[in-house]
Amino acid sequence: MIISYKERIASRLTLVTAMIVLVVFAIIYLVVDFTVVQSIDRELKLETDKHVGQIFLVDGEIRFVHKDEWQEQEHSQIQLNPIFIEIVDMQGNSMDKSPNLGENHLSFSGDKREKNEAWTLKTGGREVRQMQIPLNHAGKREGFMLVAKSFEDARQLLTNLRNILLILYPGILISLFLSMRFLAGKSIQPIQKIIQKTNLISQSNLNERIPVAEPNDEIAQLTRSINDLLARLEQALTREKQFTSDASHELRTPLAVMRGTLEVLIRKPRTSEEYVEKVKLALESIDRMSEMIDQLLSLARVGKGKMVRDEVELTSFTQAFAQQSAEESGREILFETNLSKPIFRLVNEKSLQMILNNLLQNAIKYSSSSSKIIMQVGSHEGAPFILVKDEGKGITSDSLAKIFDPFYRELDETGAAVPGTGLGLAIVKKLALESEIQVEVESEKGRGSIFRLIF
Secondary structure, eight states: OOOOHHHHHHHHHHHHHHHHHHHHHHHHHHHHHHHHHHHHHHHHHHHHHHHTTTEEEETTEEEESOHHHHTOHHHHSOOSSOEEEEEEETTOOEEEEOGGGTTOOOOOOGGGSSOOOEEEEEETTEEEEEEEEEEEETTEEEEEEEEEEEOHHHHHHHHHHHHHHHHHHHHHHHHHHHHHHHHHHHHTHHHHHHHHHHHHOOGGGTTOOOOOOSSSSHHHHHHHHHHHHHHHHHHHHHHHHHHHHHHHHHHHHHHHHHHHHHHHHHHSOOOHHHHHHHHHHHHHHHHHHHHHHHHHHHHHHTTTSOOOOEEEEHHHHHHHHHHHHHHHHOSOEEEEEOOSSOOEEEEOHHHHHHHHHHHHHHHHHTSOTTSOEEEEEEEETTEEEEEEEEOSSOOOHHHHTTTTSTTOOOBOTTSOBOSSOSOHHHHHHHHHHHTTOEEEEEEETTTEEEEEEEO
């Protein structure tokens, strides 16, 4: 059975409140019970203090200081709150008692001989609160005086209080649950509006946003989080559409070249030199497609697997990479560093190698064969960095914000796109983001570029 959220909120709050109310009711009952009992015990103590100096047992005989006190009306009549008195010997045998006891007797307790405390018992069908006091004469214990007071009114009071609390308890819980349920329903109305609005948003209208009602409460924070999520989804979908469009366009161009070349070849017989030339052109288109597919696969694989990070010493790693790249490319690649000590960072070695390789290939591609390429490892304000610098064509200020977009290629002097796939820097950005490396670019048209990886 599915329970709505407001029902769960109301149930939980009611359950917590039920426990609190139960504890409060229990405390009220115990406090009243304690107060009533203490009040009766004080009255018994006053009565025993009043009579203990007036009644003596001398050699088994009862003697009174004031005989009239024993005959007073409160002990001879059954009143609203009568006081019952009985005198017993050491064995608990009754020697005398107040007339209002009639045929009944108070209870002598041998266990409470030395304890000046009261207890509750029944005598003659009535519930009383009793206390027993020892009677001494000449330093010798002769017997006990039992003093009791009716407990029925107090018991009636406690019973009525208990019944009232038991009747109030379920009523309070029911009214509390209904109130909580109503308030919970009112509280989640903004969430229901968010749900209704969110259900109306689909792929076709991802540009719509949920209106924010209150600027500072939790509902507003939830609304802003959903709006931020929708913005990210819209951007991702836009990039996906653009990426798909650009990929299909980039792959269609070499395919069109291959198709045109092959169609030209089959129109009429050609010389062997013409066949070789056209086949080379077709192979170049195939190579371009292969390079682009490899780059696309690399871009798609970034972030798909779990990145394992190892401790890499940046200086020796970059120096070895620069030497190997210089040997393979035949270009002059200088290595520089201002560090006197090794510097270690946790990084994925293959990702770092791919980032440096793409940056270095761009430096080689966009600079003349006679210009220098510099790879530098350093530290600035405690943050280590790797720098790749060339003295090539440079990048215009308008293109700096776009060079990391997939398939973006700057136009050359003739207005044509620079040869390449336009995916190298997109891979650099994605790998750097996954590796928590910050990429900074400085470039000026005609004076070269500087790419800095900050760890």
